[in-house]
Amino acid sequence: MRVARVVLGVCGVAFIAVGVWVLGRGAEDPGQVARWVVGPLIVHDAVMAPLTLLVGLVVARLPARRAVRGGLLVAASLTAVACPVLFRPGPLPNPSVLPLSYARNWLLALGLVAATTLVAALAGARARRRDRTGRK
Protein backbone atom coordinates (compact mmCIF):
# COMPACT_ATOMS: atom_id res chain seq x y z
CA MET A 1 0.00 0.00 0.00
CA ARG A 2 2.83 2.32 0.98
CA VAL A 3 4.49 1.66 -2.39
CA ALA A 4 1.26 2.40 -4.28
CA ARG A 5 0.87 5.70 -2.43
CA VAL A 6 4.43 6.74 -3.13
CA VAL A 7 4.12 5.82 -6.84
CA LEU A 8 0.83 7.73 -7.08
CA GLY A 9 2.32 10.77 -5.34
CA VAL A 10 5.47 10.78 -7.49
CA CYS A 11 3.35 10.48 -10.67
CA GLY A 12 1.19 13.35 -9.43
CA VAL A 13 4.19 15.63 -8.85
CA ALA A 14 5.65 14.62 -12.24
CA PHE A 15 2.36 15.44 -14.03
CA ILE A 16 2.19 18.82 -12.26
CA ALA A 17 5.76 19.46 -13.44
CA VAL A 18 4.72 18.59 -17.02
CA GLY A 19 1.85 21.09 -16.75
CA VAL A 20 4.13 23.85 -15.46
CA TRP A 21 6.68 23.06 -18.18
CA VAL A 22 4.04 23.12 -20.95
CA LEU A 23 2.68 26.43 -19.61
CA GLY A 24 6.16 27.94 -19.38
CA ARG A 25 7.10 26.78 -22.89
CA GLY A 26 3.95 28.33 -24.39
CA ALA A 27 3.67 31.85 -25.68
CA GLU A 28 0.75 32.84 -23.44
CA ASP A 29 1.02 35.72 -20.96
CA PRO A 30 1.66 34.03 -17.57
CA GLY A 31 0.00 36.88 -15.65
CA GLN A 32 -3.24 36.50 -17.61
CA VAL A 33 -3.19 32.71 -17.30
CA ALA A 34 -2.65 32.98 -13.52
CA ARG A 35 -5.49 35.50 -13.25
CA TRP A 36 -7.93 33.25 -15.12
CA VAL A 37 -6.87 30.07 -13.32
CA VAL A 38 -7.01 31.59 -9.81
CA GLY A 39 -10.07 33.78 -10.54
CA PRO A 40 -12.65 30.95 -10.58
CA LEU A 41 -11.19 29.63 -7.28
CA ILE A 42 -11.72 33.00 -5.58
CA VAL A 43 -15.20 33.44 -7.09
CA HIS A 44 -16.16 29.97 -5.88
CA ASP A 45 -14.65 30.15 -2.38
CA ALA A 46 -15.58 33.75 -1.61
CA VAL A 47 -18.96 34.10 -3.33
CA MET A 48 -20.59 30.90 -4.57
CA ALA A 49 -19.86 28.60 -1.62
CA PRO A 50 -20.96 31.11 1.09
CA LEU A 51 -24.16 31.84 -0.87
CA THR A 52 -24.85 28.10 -1.18
CA LEU A 53 -24.34 27.66 2.58
CA LEU A 54 -26.74 30.54 3.28
CA VAL A 55 -29.37 28.88 1.08
CA GLY A 56 -28.60 25.65 2.94
CA LEU A 57 -29.37 27.32 6.29
CA VAL A 58 -32.89 28.07 5.05
CA VAL A 59 -33.41 24.72 3.31
CA ALA A 60 -32.35 22.77 6.43
CA ARG A 61 -35.37 24.25 8.26
CA LEU A 62 -37.93 23.26 5.63
CA PRO A 63 -40.22 20.25 6.18
CA ALA A 64 -39.23 18.57 2.88
CA ARG A 65 -35.56 19.57 3.06
CA ARG A 66 -34.15 16.52 1.25
CA ALA A 67 -36.39 16.89 -1.79
CA VAL A 68 -35.91 20.69 -1.90
CA ARG A 69 -32.13 20.36 -1.60
CA GLY A 70 -32.12 17.78 -4.39
CA GLY A 71 -34.27 19.96 -6.63
CA LEU A 72 -32.09 23.00 -6.03
CA LEU A 73 -28.94 20.97 -6.73
CA VAL A 74 -30.27 19.67 -10.05
CA ALA A 75 -31.58 23.12 -11.04
CA ALA A 76 -28.28 24.81 -10.16
CA SER A 77 -26.31 22.20 -12.15
CA LEU A 78 -28.52 22.65 -15.21
CA THR A 79 -28.15 26.43 -14.89
CA ALA A 80 -24.35 26.22 -14.60
CA VAL A 81 -24.15 24.04 -17.72
CA ALA A 82 -26.57 26.33 -19.60
CA CYS A 83 -24.68 29.55 -18.76
CA PRO A 84 -22.58 29.74 -21.95
CA VAL A 85 -25.45 28.92 -24.31
CA LEU A 86 -27.78 31.35 -22.48
CA PHE A 87 -25.44 34.31 -22.18
CA ARG A 88 -22.88 34.07 -25.00
CA PRO A 89 -22.52 37.61 -26.39
CA GLY A 90 -21.70 38.61 -29.94
CA PRO A 91 -22.74 37.38 -33.37
CA LEU A 92 -22.75 33.61 -33.94
CA PRO A 93 -20.31 32.21 -36.52
CA ASN A 94 -23.10 30.38 -38.39
CA PRO A 95 -26.71 29.22 -37.89
CA SER A 96 -25.73 25.69 -36.76
CA VAL A 97 -23.94 27.11 -33.65
CA LEU A 98 -26.37 27.56 -30.73
CA PRO A 99 -29.39 26.78 -32.95
CA LEU A 100 -31.93 26.17 -30.16
CA SER A 101 -34.20 28.41 -28.03
CA TYR A 102 -32.06 27.99 -24.96
CA ALA A 103 -34.00 30.29 -22.62
CA ARG A 104 -37.19 28.33 -23.35
CA ASN A 105 -35.39 24.97 -23.00
CA TRP A 106 -33.78 26.02 -19.72
CA LEU A 107 -37.16 27.10 -18.27
CA LEU A 108 -38.68 23.83 -19.48
CA ALA A 109 -35.94 21.83 -17.74
CA LEU A 110 -36.34 23.84 -14.51
CA GLY A 111 -40.11 23.34 -14.68
CA LEU A 112 -39.61 19.58 -14.90
CA VAL A 113 -37.20 19.70 -11.95
CA ALA A 114 -39.71 21.72 -9.89
CA ALA A 115 -42.52 19.27 -10.70
CA THR A 116 -40.34 16.27 -9.80
CA THR A 117 -39.27 17.96 -6.56
CA LEU A 118 -42.90 18.59 -5.61
CA VAL A 119 -43.82 14.95 -6.27
CA ALA A 120 -40.82 13.75 -4.24
CA ALA A 121 -41.68 16.12 -1.36
CA LEU A 122 -45.33 14.98 -1.29
CA ALA A 123 -44.32 11.32 -1.47
CA GLY A 124 -41.84 11.86 1.38
CA ALA A 125 -44.45 13.63 3.53
CA ARG A 126 -46.94 10.85 2.89
CA ALA A 127 -44.40 8.17 3.80
CA ARG A 128 -43.57 10.02 7.05
CA ARG A 129 -47.27 10.35 7.92
CA ARG A 130 -47.79 6.66 7.30
CA ASP A 131 -44.75 5.92 9.47
CA ARG A 132 -46.16 7.98 12.35
CA THR A 133 -49.66 6.52 12.21
CA GLY A 134 -48.24 3.02 11.81
CA ARG A 135 -46.22 3.43 14.99
CA LYS A 136 -49.22 4.56 17.07
Place this chain on the structure above:
Amino acid sequence: MEGMRYSPRFPVLKSPSFTGRLHDARTATAVGRLLGTALTVCFVTGLVSHVLQHPPAVFANALPSRPAWGYRVTQGLHVASGIAAIPLLLVKLWTVYPRLFVRPPVRSVPHALERLSVAVLVASALFELFSGLFNTAQWYPWPFSFVPVHFAVGWLLFGSLLLHVAVKYPQITAYWRRRSAGTAALPAEDAVDRRALLVATGAAVGAVTLTTAGQSFTPLAGLDLLAPRHPGHGEQGLPVNRTAARAGITAQALRGWRLYVGGPQPYELTLDELRAMPQREVTLPIACVEGWSKSARWTGVCVRDLLDRAGAPEGALVRVTSLQQHGAYRVMIMPHTYARDPLTLLALRLNGEVLSPDHGFPARIIAPNRPGVLQTKWVARMEAL
Protein backbone atom coordinates in the same frame (compact mmCIF):
# COMPACT_ATOMS: atom_id res chain seq x y z
CA MET B 1 -10.89 22.44 -0.10
CA GLU B 2 -7.92 24.19 1.36
CA GLY B 3 -6.10 27.21 0.08
CA MET B 4 -3.03 29.13 1.02
CA ARG B 5 -4.76 32.28 2.03
CA TYR B 6 -3.02 32.57 5.37
CA SER B 7 -0.76 35.55 5.72
CA PRO B 8 0.85 36.24 9.11
CA ARG B 9 1.06 40.00 8.45
CA PHE B 10 -2.70 40.55 8.55
CA PRO B 11 -5.07 39.90 11.44
CA VAL B 12 -6.81 36.60 10.82
CA LEU B 13 -10.59 36.83 10.65
CA LYS B 14 -12.49 34.79 13.16
CA SER B 15 -13.00 31.39 11.57
CA PRO B 16 -16.61 30.55 10.81
CA SER B 17 -18.01 27.48 12.48
CA PHE B 18 -19.93 24.90 10.52
CA THR B 19 -22.79 23.18 12.26
CA GLY B 20 -24.42 21.84 9.07
CA ARG B 21 -24.35 18.13 8.33
CA LEU B 22 -22.63 16.07 5.64
CA HIS B 23 -19.34 18.01 5.61
CA ASP B 24 -17.77 14.65 6.43
CA ALA B 25 -15.19 12.30 4.96
CA ARG B 26 -17.73 9.64 3.94
CA THR B 27 -19.66 12.10 1.78
CA ALA B 28 -16.39 13.47 0.39
CA THR B 29 -15.22 9.94 -0.48
CA ALA B 30 -18.52 8.89 -2.07
CA VAL B 31 -18.67 11.99 -4.29
CA GLY B 32 -14.90 12.20 -4.75
CA ARG B 33 -14.54 8.80 -6.36
CA LEU B 34 -17.21 9.65 -8.95
CA LEU B 35 -15.51 12.99 -9.60
CA GLY B 36 -12.11 11.28 -9.82
CA THR B 37 -13.50 8.81 -12.37
CA ALA B 38 -15.04 11.59 -14.49
CA LEU B 39 -11.82 13.66 -14.41
CA THR B 40 -9.72 10.61 -15.31
CA VAL B 41 -11.91 9.85 -18.35
CA CYS B 42 -11.71 13.53 -19.25
CA PHE B 43 -7.91 13.63 -18.98
CA VAL B 44 -7.29 10.42 -20.94
CA THR B 45 -9.70 11.33 -23.76
CA GLY B 46 -8.21 14.84 -23.79
CA LEU B 47 -4.74 13.33 -24.31
CA VAL B 48 -6.10 11.17 -27.15
CA SER B 49 -7.55 14.28 -28.77
CA HIS B 50 -4.31 16.21 -28.36
CA VAL B 51 -2.22 13.43 -29.90
CA LEU B 52 -4.60 13.07 -32.86
CA GLN B 53 -4.71 16.83 -33.45
CA HIS B 54 -1.12 17.86 -32.66
CA PRO B 55 0.84 14.58 -32.95
CA PRO B 56 4.29 14.51 -31.30
CA ALA B 57 7.11 13.68 -33.75
CA VAL B 58 7.16 9.95 -32.89
CA PHE B 59 3.51 9.54 -33.92
CA ALA B 60 3.58 12.02 -36.81
CA ASN B 61 3.26 9.30 -39.46
CA ALA B 62 1.83 6.48 -37.36
CA LEU B 63 -1.54 7.52 -35.94
CA PRO B 64 -4.20 4.80 -36.22
CA SER B 65 -7.02 5.47 -38.71
CA ARG B 66 -9.20 2.85 -37.02
CA PRO B 67 -11.61 2.38 -35.41
CA ALA B 68 -13.44 4.75 -37.75
CA TRP B 69 -15.69 5.92 -34.89
CA GLY B 70 -12.75 6.29 -32.46
CA TYR B 71 -12.50 10.07 -32.25
CA ARG B 72 -16.26 10.45 -32.20
CA VAL B 73 -16.44 8.32 -29.06
CA THR B 74 -13.37 9.70 -27.27
CA GLN B 75 -14.21 13.35 -27.88
CA GLY B 76 -17.91 12.82 -27.12
CA LEU B 77 -16.80 11.23 -23.83
CA HIS B 78 -14.35 14.07 -23.17
CA VAL B 79 -17.07 16.70 -23.28
CA ALA B 80 -19.73 14.51 -21.61
CA SER B 81 -17.43 13.55 -18.70
CA GLY B 82 -16.43 17.21 -18.27
CA ILE B 83 -20.08 18.27 -18.13
CA ALA B 84 -20.90 15.41 -15.72
CA ALA B 85 -18.01 16.56 -13.51
CA ILE B 86 -19.58 20.01 -12.99
CA PRO B 87 -22.25 18.96 -10.44
CA LEU B 88 -19.83 16.45 -8.91
CA LEU B 89 -17.19 19.15 -8.37
CA LEU B 90 -19.69 21.60 -6.88
CA VAL B 91 -21.01 19.01 -4.40
CA LYS B 92 -17.50 17.86 -3.51
CA LEU B 93 -16.36 21.42 -2.83
CA TRP B 94 -19.49 22.09 -0.75
CA THR B 95 -18.77 19.00 1.34
CA VAL B 96 -15.16 19.93 2.13
CA TYR B 97 -15.64 23.71 2.31
CA PRO B 98 -15.18 23.92 6.14
CA ARG B 99 -11.64 22.54 5.68
CA LEU B 100 -10.72 25.87 4.11
CA PHE B 101 -10.89 27.39 7.60
CA VAL B 102 -8.95 24.67 9.45
CA ARG B 103 -7.05 25.95 12.53
CA PRO B 104 -4.18 26.46 12.68
CA PRO B 105 -4.02 27.32 8.97
CA VAL B 106 -0.56 25.81 8.65
CA ARG B 107 0.77 23.15 11.03
CA SER B 108 4.00 22.17 9.32
CA VAL B 109 5.84 22.28 6.02
CA PRO B 110 4.17 19.07 4.70
CA HIS B 111 0.78 20.47 5.75
CA ALA B 112 1.49 23.73 3.90
CA LEU B 113 2.53 21.77 0.79
CA GLU B 114 -0.63 19.67 1.02
CA ARG B 115 -2.81 22.77 1.24
CA LEU B 116 -0.95 24.28 -1.70
CA SER B 117 -1.53 21.11 -3.76
CA VAL B 118 -5.25 21.20 -2.89
CA ALA B 119 -5.39 24.86 -3.98
CA VAL B 120 -3.81 23.82 -7.32
CA LEU B 121 -6.32 20.94 -7.60
CA VAL B 122 -9.38 23.12 -6.96
CA ALA B 123 -8.23 26.05 -9.10
CA SER B 124 -7.26 23.83 -12.04
CA ALA B 125 -10.48 21.79 -11.79
CA LEU B 126 -12.66 24.92 -11.79
CA PHE B 127 -10.66 26.43 -14.66
CA GLU B 128 -10.70 23.28 -16.82
CA LEU B 129 -14.45 22.72 -16.48
CA PHE B 130 -15.27 26.41 -16.95
CA SER B 131 -12.96 26.95 -19.95
CA GLY B 132 -13.96 23.67 -21.60
CA LEU B 133 -17.67 24.40 -21.22
CA PHE B 134 -17.26 27.91 -22.65
CA ASN B 135 -15.20 26.54 -25.55
CA THR B 136 -18.09 24.26 -26.56
CA ALA B 137 -20.19 27.41 -27.09
CA GLN B 138 -17.26 29.13 -28.89
CA TRP B 139 -17.19 31.83 -26.19
CA TYR B 140 -13.67 33.02 -25.37
CA PRO B 141 -13.71 35.74 -22.67
CA TRP B 142 -10.01 35.19 -21.79
CA PRO B 143 -7.16 36.96 -23.59
CA PHE B 144 -5.10 33.86 -24.52
CA SER B 145 -5.45 30.84 -26.83
CA PHE B 146 -7.70 28.18 -25.40
CA VAL B 147 -5.98 24.98 -26.59
CA PRO B 148 -2.44 25.34 -25.12
CA VAL B 149 -3.67 26.62 -21.75
CA HIS B 150 -6.49 24.05 -21.42
CA PHE B 151 -3.93 21.33 -22.31
CA ALA B 152 -1.30 22.51 -19.80
CA VAL B 153 -3.78 23.04 -16.93
CA GLY B 154 -5.17 19.56 -17.67
CA TRP B 155 -1.79 18.15 -16.57
CA LEU B 156 -1.85 20.32 -13.43
CA LEU B 157 -5.35 19.04 -12.66
CA PHE B 158 -4.65 15.35 -13.19
CA GLY B 159 -1.27 15.56 -11.40
CA SER B 160 -2.75 17.29 -8.35
CA LEU B 161 -5.63 14.78 -8.39
CA LEU B 162 -3.18 11.83 -8.23
CA LEU B 163 -1.24 13.60 -5.47
CA HIS B 164 -4.48 14.25 -3.55
CA VAL B 165 -5.46 10.57 -3.76
CA ALA B 166 -1.98 9.57 -2.53
CA VAL B 167 -2.17 11.99 0.42
CA LYS B 168 -5.74 11.09 1.38
CA TYR B 169 -5.35 7.34 0.80
CA PRO B 170 -5.86 6.34 4.48
CA GLN B 171 -9.05 8.44 4.77
CA ILE B 172 -10.37 7.19 1.41
CA THR B 173 -10.01 3.55 2.49
CA ALA B 174 -11.45 4.29 5.95
CA TYR B 175 -14.63 5.73 4.40
CA TRP B 176 -14.83 3.71 1.15
CA ARG B 177 -17.84 1.59 2.13
CA ARG B 178 -20.99 2.18 4.12
CA ARG B 179 -19.64 -0.40 6.59
CA SER B 180 -16.02 0.84 6.64
CA ALA B 181 -14.56 1.69 10.06
CA GLY B 182 -14.58 5.46 9.50
CA THR B 183 -18.14 5.53 8.17
CA ALA B 184 -19.38 3.49 11.14
CA ALA B 185 -17.97 6.10 13.55
CA LEU B 186 -20.00 8.93 11.94
CA PRO B 187 -23.40 9.94 13.41
CA ALA B 188 -25.87 7.28 12.26
CA GLU B 189 -28.70 9.82 11.79
CA ASP B 190 -26.76 11.40 8.87
CA ALA B 191 -27.02 8.25 6.74
CA VAL B 192 -30.51 9.00 5.35
CA ASP B 193 -29.57 12.60 4.54
CA ARG B 194 -26.35 11.48 2.92
CA ARG B 195 -28.16 8.96 0.75
CA ALA B 196 -30.62 11.68 -0.30
CA LEU B 197 -27.72 14.00 -1.21
CA LEU B 198 -26.00 11.26 -3.24
CA VAL B 199 -29.24 10.46 -5.07
CA ALA B 200 -29.69 14.18 -5.83
CA THR B 201 -26.09 14.39 -7.07
CA GLY B 202 -26.73 11.41 -9.33
CA ALA B 203 -29.90 13.10 -10.59
CA ALA B 204 -27.93 16.29 -11.34
CA VAL B 205 -25.32 14.31 -13.30
CA GLY B 206 -28.10 12.54 -15.17
CA ALA B 207 -29.92 15.80 -15.93
CA VAL B 208 -26.89 17.65 -17.34
CA THR B 209 -25.85 14.56 -19.32
CA LEU B 210 -29.28 13.84 -20.82
CA THR B 211 -29.82 17.47 -21.86
CA THR B 212 -26.43 17.78 -23.64
CA ALA B 213 -25.24 14.34 -24.81
CA GLY B 214 -27.58 14.38 -27.83
CA GLN B 215 -25.14 16.66 -29.67
CA SER B 216 -22.87 13.65 -30.19
CA PHE B 217 -24.95 10.62 -29.16
CA THR B 218 -27.71 11.10 -31.72
CA PRO B 219 -30.29 8.69 -30.16
CA LEU B 220 -30.59 11.33 -27.40
CA ALA B 221 -31.11 14.19 -29.88
CA GLY B 222 -34.72 14.58 -28.73
CA LEU B 223 -33.52 15.47 -25.22
CA ASP B 224 -30.79 17.84 -26.45
CA LEU B 225 -32.09 21.02 -24.78
CA LEU B 226 -28.92 22.77 -23.63
CA ALA B 227 -26.05 21.63 -25.91
CA PRO B 228 -24.43 24.19 -28.24
CA ARG B 229 -25.15 21.94 -31.23
CA HIS B 230 -28.05 19.84 -32.36
CA PRO B 231 -27.77 17.05 -34.95
CA GLY B 232 -30.91 18.31 -36.69
CA HIS B 233 -29.44 21.73 -37.46
CA GLY B 234 -27.00 22.34 -40.30
CA GLU B 235 -26.78 22.45 -44.06
CA GLN B 236 -27.26 19.11 -45.84
CA GLY B 237 -28.04 17.50 -42.48
CA LEU B 238 -24.69 18.29 -40.88
CA PRO B 239 -23.59 21.12 -38.54
CA VAL B 240 -20.90 23.51 -39.81
CA ASN B 241 -17.97 25.07 -38.00
CA ARG B 242 -16.18 27.37 -40.46
CA THR B 243 -18.35 28.71 -43.26
CA ALA B 244 -17.05 29.51 -46.74
CA ALA B 245 -17.59 33.22 -46.07
CA ARG B 246 -15.56 33.13 -42.84
CA ALA B 247 -12.80 31.12 -44.53
CA GLY B 248 -12.54 33.77 -47.26
CA ILE B 249 -13.73 31.45 -50.06
CA THR B 250 -15.21 33.48 -52.93
CA ALA B 251 -16.69 32.51 -56.28
CA GLN B 252 -13.66 34.28 -57.77
CA ALA B 253 -11.27 31.98 -55.87
CA LEU B 254 -13.09 28.87 -57.12
CA ARG B 255 -13.20 29.91 -60.80
CA GLY B 256 -11.18 27.48 -62.92
CA TRP B 257 -10.57 25.26 -59.84
CA ARG B 258 -8.19 22.35 -60.45
CA LEU B 259 -6.82 19.81 -57.99
CA TYR B 260 -3.02 19.54 -57.97
CA VAL B 261 -1.65 16.17 -56.83
CA GLY B 262 2.11 16.23 -56.11
CA GLY B 263 4.50 13.26 -56.14
CA PRO B 264 7.10 11.73 -58.46
CA GLN B 265 4.55 12.16 -61.35
CA PRO B 266 2.53 15.25 -60.45
CA TYR B 267 -0.70 16.03 -62.30
CA GLU B 268 -3.79 18.22 -62.21
CA LEU B 269 -7.49 17.33 -62.46
CA THR B 270 -10.58 19.37 -63.20
CA LEU B 271 -13.77 18.78 -61.22
CA ASP B 272 -15.27 16.91 -64.21
CA GLU B 273 -12.22 14.65 -64.41
CA LEU B 274 -12.50 13.91 -60.68
CA ARG B 275 -16.20 13.07 -61.11
CA ALA B 276 -15.29 10.70 -63.95
CA MET B 277 -12.95 8.68 -61.72
CA PRO B 278 -14.25 5.60 -59.80
CA GLN B 279 -16.39 6.93 -56.95
CA ARG B 280 -16.71 5.36 -53.54
CA GLU B 281 -19.40 5.92 -50.93
CA VAL B 282 -18.52 5.74 -47.22
CA THR B 283 -20.41 6.54 -44.01
CA LEU B 284 -18.17 8.48 -41.64
CA PRO B 285 -18.79 10.99 -38.85
CA ILE B 286 -17.61 14.56 -38.59
CA ALA B 287 -16.45 14.67 -34.97
CA CYS B 288 -15.56 18.11 -33.71
CA VAL B 289 -13.08 18.87 -30.95
CA GLU B 290 -15.91 20.86 -29.29
CA GLY B 291 -17.71 17.56 -28.68
CA TRP B 292 -20.50 17.43 -31.25
CA SER B 293 -20.49 14.79 -33.96
CA LYS B 294 -22.73 13.42 -36.65
CA SER B 295 -22.47 10.63 -39.15
CA ALA B 296 -22.97 11.30 -42.88
CA ARG B 297 -22.76 9.63 -46.27
CA TRP B 298 -19.84 10.83 -48.35
CA THR B 299 -19.13 10.13 -52.03
CA GLY B 300 -15.82 10.82 -53.74
CA VAL B 301 -12.47 9.49 -54.88
CA CYS B 302 -10.19 7.38 -52.67
CA VAL B 303 -7.22 9.48 -51.61
CA ARG B 304 -4.92 6.49 -52.10
CA ASP B 305 -6.03 6.16 -55.76
CA LEU B 306 -5.09 9.82 -56.32
CA LEU B 307 -1.72 9.31 -54.61
CA ASP B 308 -0.98 6.06 -56.52
CA ARG B 309 -1.55 7.88 -59.81
CA ALA B 310 1.11 10.43 -58.78
CA GLY B 311 3.49 7.55 -57.96
CA ALA B 312 3.57 8.54 -54.28
CA PRO B 313 5.47 6.13 -52.03
CA GLU B 314 3.26 4.01 -49.75
CA GLY B 315 4.65 5.42 -46.48
CA ALA B 316 4.73 9.09 -47.46
CA LEU B 317 3.17 11.84 -45.33
CA VAL B 318 0.68 13.86 -47.35
CA ARG B 319 0.33 17.63 -47.22
CA VAL B 320 -3.17 18.89 -48.02
CA THR B 321 -3.64 22.60 -48.74
CA SER B 322 -6.97 24.40 -48.70
CA LEU B 323 -8.04 27.47 -50.65
CA GLN B 324 -9.18 29.03 -47.39
CA GLN B 325 -7.64 32.39 -46.56
CA HIS B 326 -8.27 32.42 -42.79
CA GLY B 327 -7.85 29.86 -40.01
CA ALA B 328 -5.05 27.83 -38.46
CA TYR B 329 -5.79 24.68 -40.47
CA ARG B 330 -5.25 25.87 -44.07
CA VAL B 331 -2.42 23.35 -44.43
CA MET B 332 -3.02 19.87 -43.01
CA ILE B 333 -0.49 17.05 -42.72
CA MET B 334 -1.95 13.58 -43.09
CA PRO B 335 -0.05 10.48 -41.87
CA HIS B 336 0.16 7.67 -44.43
CA THR B 337 -2.06 5.53 -42.17
CA TYR B 338 -4.99 7.81 -43.05
CA ALA B 339 -3.96 8.52 -46.64
CA ARG B 340 -3.77 4.78 -47.38
CA ASP B 341 -7.00 3.87 -45.56
CA PRO B 342 -9.63 2.88 -48.15
CA LEU B 343 -12.23 4.89 -46.20
CA THR B 344 -10.33 8.16 -46.68
CA LEU B 345 -11.90 10.13 -49.51
CA LEU B 346 -11.55 13.34 -51.36
CA ALA B 347 -15.30 13.80 -51.07
CA LEU B 348 -17.38 15.56 -53.75
CA ARG B 349 -20.85 14.76 -52.42
CA LEU B 350 -22.51 14.72 -48.98
CA ASN B 351 -25.70 12.78 -48.21
CA GLY B 352 -26.35 12.39 -51.93
CA GLU B 353 -25.93 16.07 -52.88
CA VAL B 354 -23.03 18.04 -54.30
CA LEU B 355 -21.09 19.56 -51.35
CA SER B 356 -22.47 22.95 -50.35
CA PRO B 357 -19.96 25.84 -50.17
CA ASP B 358 -19.95 25.66 -46.36
CA HIS B 359 -19.17 21.94 -46.44
CA GLY B 360 -16.14 22.48 -48.68
CA PHE B 361 -17.23 22.63 -52.35
CA PRO B 362 -15.70 21.57 -54.70
CA ALA B 363 -13.79 18.90 -52.74
CA ARG B 364 -12.96 18.11 -49.14
CA ILE B 365 -11.15 15.46 -47.12
CA ILE B 366 -13.08 12.95 -45.03
CA ALA B 367 -11.02 10.43 -43.06
CA PRO B 368 -11.90 7.96 -40.27
CA ASN B 369 -10.93 8.60 -36.61
CA ARG B 370 -9.84 12.22 -37.09
CA PRO B 371 -10.77 15.55 -35.44
CA GLY B 372 -13.11 17.70 -37.55
CA VAL B 373 -10.61 20.55 -37.98
CA LEU B 374 -8.35 18.16 -39.92
CA GLN B 375 -11.13 17.20 -42.38
CA THR B 376 -9.85 19.92 -44.71
CA LYS B 377 -12.43 21.71 -46.87
CA TRP B 378 -11.96 23.52 -50.24
CA VAL B 379 -8.93 21.33 -51.07
CA ALA B 380 -6.60 22.75 -53.74
CA ARG B 381 -3.41 20.67 -53.41
CA MET B 382 -2.42 17.23 -52.20
CA GLU B 383 1.31 16.46 -52.11
CA ALA B 384 3.23 13.37 -51.02
CA LEU B 385 6.20 14.50 -48.91
